Amino acid sequence: MVDAATLLTVLVAALASLFMAWAIGAGSSGSTPFAPAVGANAISVMRAGFLVGLLGFAGAVLQGANVSEAVGRELISGVTLSGEAATVGLLTAATLVAIGVFTGYPIATAFTVTGAIVGVGLALGGAPAWAKYAEIATLWVLTPFIGGGIAYGTARLLRAEGVPERYTVPVLAGLIGALLANIEFVLLGPPGGSRSVARSVSVALGSPAIGEVAVGAIGATVAFALLVMLAVGRDMERDADGAQRRFLLVLGGLVAFSAGGSQVGLAIGPLLPLLDPFDLSVTAVLVGGGIGLLAGSWTGAPRMIKAIAQDYSSLGPRRSIAALIPSFAIAQAAVLFGIPVSFNEIIVSAVVGAGYAAGGGGVSKAKMGYTVLAWIGSLVLSIVLGYGIFTLVFSVL
Structure with missing residues (x-):
């Protein structure tokens, strides 16, 4: 039986979580995905x-479990997050993200949430989870180089005069199709x-395996x-410019x-340890978080979409495609391994890399700095x- 005080603490933490979800929807997940297309x-x-809110909600419900578990249970060792700690951490991070939304600077949500949860966890008496920090730091440090580098190379390829776009765009679409076939879904x-x-098809066919790899x-x-x-190739033959725009929107x-x-x-993520006594499914919690993301995308994202689309680099369809391809791949890698990652870092790095493929492409160095x-x-x-x-609040209580 859960007492009233515990229930009240969880409700306050849930409201902080909802505020955090709104701030993320308005800032990171709500603004960055379609910014190059805009x-x-x-x-x-x-x-x-409007579209990013609906798609973000679907992604939250179908793919959000891995990162949620990492943020809620793997950022600190030796202690379990309390309701007070989760509330302080979420409110701290959400406030910083909201400041970024209203000032026009995309604050990295993964940085603020990870930092805030680590801070309250240490104040709670926990020990640093160095192994997890190493994974996170590796991805954060490599993202600008990998994302920006792939975007730069792809943009250069699409601009090359000796390589017709009717071949390069379909091939790039095929690579995205291969990645899409291997994305894991809860359903x-x-x-x-x-x-x-791909794995579901292999299981359904009962295909053999070579080591750990299923042939099917x-x-x-x-x-x-x-x-x-083949589908994108045929579309390119009918209307090359229209096909590029449609491919860009799909990306x-x-x-x-x-x-x-x-x-x-x-x-x-910080809510999960608090909800263990209530026996709620992770999917139900993901739905609540997805609603918060959707609300943020619909009410606060346009300002940040404009900031990223226009202030960082002037991109055409080719460079926008080049920016979104590595963004999709890096994001899915982070989801697979349960690593919190900033979409602002992913997209901005890719946008800048694609922009430099045209000799700078209007990239604002001051803005990037x-x-x-x-x-x-x-x-x-x-x-x-x-x-x-948290230390101050704990000393008062």
């Missing part, structure tokens, strides 16, 4: 905000697990990639879906504030 004039700002997996389309999964991946490549949708799967964990400082500052500040505020 910058390329493939979709309007308001329509982008396809066994109870408590997830499974990809490889075949399904190749078949799906070829189908996507934006995939990134929006991935954003929901990654970012919802930043909002609801301020943004990097904001990322680093938000991480340090969130740790300090999380630790300090």
Whole structure:
């Protein structure tokens, strides 16, 4: 039986989580996925905000479990987050993200949430989870180089005069199809697990395996990639410019879906230890977080979409495609391994890499400098504030 005080603490923490989900929807997951498409004039700002909310909600429900578990249970060792700690951590992070939304600077949500939860966890008496920190730091440090580098190379390829776009765009679409076939979904997996389309086909066919690799999964991946490549190739033959815009919008949708799967964990992860006595399914909690993301996307995302689409780099359809391809891949890798990652860092790095493929592409170096400082500052500040505020609250209580 849960007492009234515990129930009240959980309700307050849930409201803080909802505020965090709104801030993420308005800032990171709500603004970044379609920003390159908006910058390329493939979709309007308001329509982008509407679509990204729906797709982010779907991603949150279908793919949000891994990152949620990591944020809620793996950022600190030796202690379990209390209701007070979760509330202080979430409110601290959400306030910093909200400040970024209203000032036009994309604060990295993964930095603020991770820092705040680590801060309150240390104040609670926990020990640093160094192994998890190493995983997180590796992805955070490599993201600008990998994402920006792939975006730069892809943009250069699409601009190359000797390589016709009627070949390069379908091939790139085929690569995305291969990745899509191997994304894991909760609905396809066994109870408590997830499974990809390719793996599901392999299981259904009862195909043999070579070591850890299922032959049927490889075949399904190749078949799906070829189908996507042929479909986009035919579309390119009919209307090359229109096909590029449609491919760009599909990429934006995939990134929006991935954003929901990654970012919802930043909002609801700290709640999971508190909800253990209530025997709630993770899916039910993910639905609540997804609603918060959707609300943030619909009410606050347009301002940040404009900031990323226009202030960082002037991108056309080719460079926007180049920016979204690595963004989708990195986001799905983070979801798979349960690593909290900032979509602002992913998208901004890719946008800048694609912009430099055209000799700078309107990239604002001053804006980028301020943004990097904001990322680093938000991480340090969130740790300090999380630790300090919780210590103060605990001493008063």
